[in-house]
Amino acid sequence: MSHNHTDQQDAGHRHDEGDTARFFTQDFWEDRYREGNAWSGNPNPVLVQHATPLRxxxxxxxxxxxGADAIWLAARGWRVTGADWSSSGLESSARTAADAGAEIAGRITWRQADVRTWDPAPERFDLVSAQFMHLPRTELHALHRTLAAAVRPGGTLLVVSHHPAxxxxxxxxxxxADLxxxxxxxxxxxxPAEWAVIEVSAPERVGVxxxxxETVVRDAVLRAVRTG
Incomplete structure (x- = not known):
């Protein structure tokens, strides 16, 4: 299960096809985060674009x-739950948040969870963001249904993935291709009866x-606002 933050060089996402099965194991992500600095440390730009206007x-x-997205949100006054499979990633996130200051760190709760089976509770959040999580289609749809259910009336669901192109x-x-x-x-x-806005897009950006x-890559973006 890839929970990649893609604002660094996209070259960091290239692996041999034979490694793909390991993406769906906790050991893979523990090893990845123990290596340190798996991603750039910057928030994902699509999140910044869509969350900036929100209260x-x-x-x-x-x-x-x-933790880059969670820390960025907390710095702007959000109360954030950051959920991840990897305890190593969460430990790194907590250290980075502490370095950003006690006020920011105090707004974040870190939660270790396999999000394929974790239920965050219905209508709990004003913003639910899932950035670059790739799962087989059936599991992906099940995850997105769970995440959609966690959005409060008037709240926003934001899902960003690598585009099939x-x-x-x-x-x-x-x-x-199923991923x-x-x-x-x-x-x-x-x-559609439960969502006031359902917007899809495929913005381009420069990757490596x-x-x-340098090459042009595309993101697959789903933004939805729950009727409320």
């Missing part, structure tokens, strides 16, 4: 990694491929 409230950062670019993406969905494909789990060359 701070309660937020859930799913697959929180090394990236598999054809030089940056490449490991794993089967990559468009915004439209992610949105099928939402009942495994050979160090």
């Amino acid at each position: 701070p409230g309660t937020a859930l950062d799913v697959g929180s990694g090394e 990236d598999r054809e670019s030089s940056v490449g993406r490991p794993g089967s 990559f969905a468009t915004g439209e494909e992610m949105a099928v789990v939402l009942d 491929d495994p050979e160090g060359r």
